[in-house]
Amino acid sequence: MSLEAYAIYKNYGEVEALHNVDLVTERGEFFTLLGPSGCGKTTLLRIIAGLELPDSGTVMLTGNNVTTLPANERNVNTVFQSYALFPHLTLFENVAFGMRSRRMTGAVVTEKVMAALAMVHMEDKKDRLPSQLSGGQKQRVALARALVNEPEVLLLDEPMSALDAKLRHAVQAELRQLQQKLGKTFILVTHDQEEALTVSDRIAVMRQGRVVQCAPARELYERPVNRYVADFLGKANIIAGRRAEGGVETELGLLRLDSPPAWEQGELAIRPENIVFHPERPAVNGLRVRVTEAFYRGDRMEVWLEPGNLRMSAAPRRGIAKGDEIWIELLPGALVPLHE
Amino acid sequence: MSSHHHLVWNGELTTRLRLIRRGMYLAAPGMLWILLFLALPSLLLIVVSMTTRGDYGQIEWVFSPDNFTRLLGFSSYGWSADYLWILFRSVWVAFWSTLICVLLAYPLCFHIANRAPEKRYFWLTLIIIPFWTNLVIRAYAWLLVLAPQLPFAKFAAVLGIIPEGSPLYPSAFAVYLGMVATFLPFVAMPLYANVEKLDWALVEAAKDLYAGRARIFWHAIWPQTVPGLSVGITLTFIPAMGMFVVPDLLGGAKYMLVGNLIQQQFGTSRDWPFGAAVSLALMVLTLVGLRVQRKHSGEGGVA
Numbered sequence: 001m002s003l004e005a006y007a008i009y010k011n012y013g014e015v016e017a018l019h020n021v022d023l024v025t026e027r028g029e030f031f032t033l034l035g036p037s038g039c040g041k042t043t044l045l046r047i048i049a050g051l052e053l054p055d056s057g058t059v060m061l062t063g064n065n066v067t068t069l070p071a072n073e074r075n076v077n078t079v080f081q082s083y084a085l086f087p088h089l090t091l092f093e094n095v096a097f098g099m100r101s102r103r104m105t106g107a108v109v110t111e112k113v114m115a116a117l118a119m120v121h122m123e124d125k126k127d128r129l130p131s132q133l134s135g136g137q138k139q140r141v142a143l144a145r146a147l148v149n150e151p152e153v154l155l156l157d158e159p160m161s162a163l164d165a166k167l168r169h170a171v172q173a174e175l176r177q178l179q180q181k182l183g184k185t186f187i188l189v190t191h192d193q194e195e196a197l198t199v200s201d202r203i204a205v206m207r208q209g210r211v212v213q214c215a216p217a218r219e220l221y222e223r224p225v226n227r228y229v230a231d232f233l234g235k236a237n238i239i240a241g242r243r244a245e246g247g248v249e250t251e252l253g254l255l256r257l258d259s260p261p262a263w264e265q266g267e268l269a270i271r272p273e274n275i276v277f278h279p280e281r282p283a284v285n286g287l288r289v290r291v292t293e294a295f296y297r298g299d300r301m302e303v304w305l306e307p308g309n310l311r312m313s314a315a316p317r318r319g320i321a322k323g324d325e326i327w328i329e330l331l332p333g334a335l336v337p338l339h340e
Numbered sequence: 341m342s343s344h345h346h347l348v349w350n351g352e353l354t355t356r357l358r359l360i361r362r363g364m365y366l367a368a369p370g371m372l373w374i375l376l377f378l379a380l381p382s383l384l385l386i387v388v389s390m391t392t393r394g395d396y397g398q399i400e401w402v403f404s405p406d407n408f409t410r411l412l413g414f415s416s417y418g419w420s421a422d423y424l425w426i427l428f429r430s431v432w433v434a435f436w437s438t439l440i441c442v443l444l445a446y447p448l449c450f451h452i453a454n455r456a457p458e459k460r461y462f463w464l465t466l467i468i469i470p471f472w473t474n475l476v477i478r479a480y481a482w483l484l485v486l487a488p489q490l491p492f493a494k495f496a497a498v499l500g501i502i503p504e505g506s507p508l509y510p511s512a513f514a515v516y517l518g519m520v521a522t523f524l525p526f527v528a529m530p531l532y533a534n535v536e537k538l539d540w541a542l543v544e545a546a547k548d549l550y551a552g553r554a555r556i557f558w559h560a561i562w563p564q565t566v567p568g569l570s571v572g573i574t575l576t577f578i579p580a581m582g583m584f585v586v587p588d589l590l591g592g593a594k595y596m597l598v599g600n601l602i603q604q605q606f607g608t609s610r611d612w613p614f615g616a617a618v619s620l621a622l623m624v625l626t627l628v629g630l631r632v633q634r635k636h637s638g639e640g641g642v643a
Contacts, residue, residue, distance in 0.1 A: 072549075073550070077548055149549070
């Protein structure tokens with residue numbers, strides 16, 4: 001276990017930024033704190049970095065209590081949202097900054113800095129100033145500057161929010177590959193659910209200072225615990241119902257599902273891609289529906305259905321059009337009972 | 341029509357002649373301004389500095405370099421360093437006044453920037469109010485503050501720094517006090533503009549990279565304040581070198597600066613040619629000062 005945080009509380013005046021948050025990351029894990037702005041994810045990251053003190057709670061780094069240890073004595077490094085490169089220093093000196101703070105000099109520093117710059121493919125620009133770089137390049141230097149210190153845990157505070165969409169996708173892949181290669185613990189803060197799913201081993205979804213669900217990326221998407229998580233990651237159809245013999249009784253009829261709900265009355269969620277088209281009446285969870293809208297989205301069709309106001313995602317080659325009457329199946333394995 | 345070669349300029353069909361004429365119209369006000377308020381007066385100053393003072397204080401158009409050799413200390417009585425001392429002292433006082441202003445403005449600006457936003461205006465107003473007050477009135481106010489009846493002078497007398505019942509002026513201390521009080525806003529205002537929009541992420545990045553207090557200051561704070569300081573230093577050092585009200589009232593005859601010397605030549609001494617020579621010397625010093633300052637802020641500066 002590289003980083004543990006237990007029962008973290010933090011208030012800013014009346015505002016409750018963090019409420020009883022627990023967080024345990026495994027060594028070599030890519031962990032993501034996901035949530036909308038103001039959910040407390042950045043505050044939690046800053047507490048881990050040592051830039052902020054929690055009101056109460058404990059932060060442990062490789063088994064040692066570091067709760068009150070200041071940032072400059074913690075073996076944790078951060079990639080800041082604005083990158084925060086020192087504008088008057090060259091890339092080389094920016095990357096060497098941490099080592100120079102620790103009074104390291106000579107060939108060791110040069111060697112490590114050049115290796116770190118090579119890792120992010122910036123070694124030929126070592127004498128440039130940050131003002132001469134693009135956003136993506138700055139981000140890579142910020143990454144090198146943090147990683148060169150060989151931190152126990154690398155913290156990333158929305159490092160890709162300033163990049164354009166295309167570059168962001170490339171950087172996400174690079175970041176994931178780099179983390180896998182180094183085998184280090186990365187903790188990422190983001191509000192971008194797609195980014196979180198792409199890079200993370202595990203994700204903690206936060207809301208109003210609390211962790212709502214903490215699970216592996218796939219489980220989080222496929223088995224959201226409540227409506228908030230289901231809505232925040234991707235899209236979801238929500239169907240209200242009551243538990244019955246062999247499934248859940250809803251306005252669409254009796255729906256079978258693989259994991260029966262713990263509640264008597266509640267809601268089910270199903271992703272648009274798990275509602276599938278059938279040429280004839282399917283054996284289970286079959287519905288005869290009318291297409292009220294069909295939008296062509298290039299790689300897929302977004303189809304609106306009645307009854308139930310369902311959203312379905314279909315292959316364009318199916319040729320589904322507005323006004324059609326079609327058979328669909330709600331896949332029993334993908335119908336998830338929600339809590340709350 | 342051969343002299344009118346048509347050409348296209350910014351999408352407009354025109355001729356070279358027309359373009360030149362238009363350019364001259366556009367440049368004319370600026371040129372006129374520079375000619376009237378910079379070139380002509382400077383030229384006049386240079387010419388007058390080489391003339392001779394007549395017996396009744398009038399300008400005699402007899403040209404010689406005598407005023408400059410006199411400034412360097414040569415006269416019919418031999419060599420004396422008096423005038424050079426005055427020049428040196430002016431630079432010296434301006435330098436230390438500026439430095440003290442910077443040292444005071446720094447904590448002041450951070451103090452204000454760390455107040456709640458609505459309280460910052462109160463503090464800024466306190467700095468600006470002296471700005472609105474006439475310099476002579478402020479200098480006289482200092483005379484009152486330093487008067488023998490008031491606690492400051494009495495306290496100094498108890499410590500044995502000045503004799504019982506005498507004021508704290510004229511003295512070097514009083515001059516510096518007046519100078520710093522005059523110029524502090526000139527350093528504090530541009531510096532505050534920098535400090536208020538300081539990027540604190542750099543400070544956090546330095547902390548995150550194990551920097552101690554000194555390192556945080558030099559790499560995360562200092563470079564961000566160089567532009568404001570640079571402006572403040574220019575606004576202080578240059579006028580401080582030519583200041584004459586403050587040294588005149590608070591420094592007395594013993595603390596003559598170049599500003600007082602110039603004032604004296606154009607005033608009581610009625611020696612315009614020598615006054616012009618001293619003015620020219622001050623201008624040269626100012627330009628040298630600007631050059632040095634520009635060079636230094638260029639090195640550490642952050643755009």
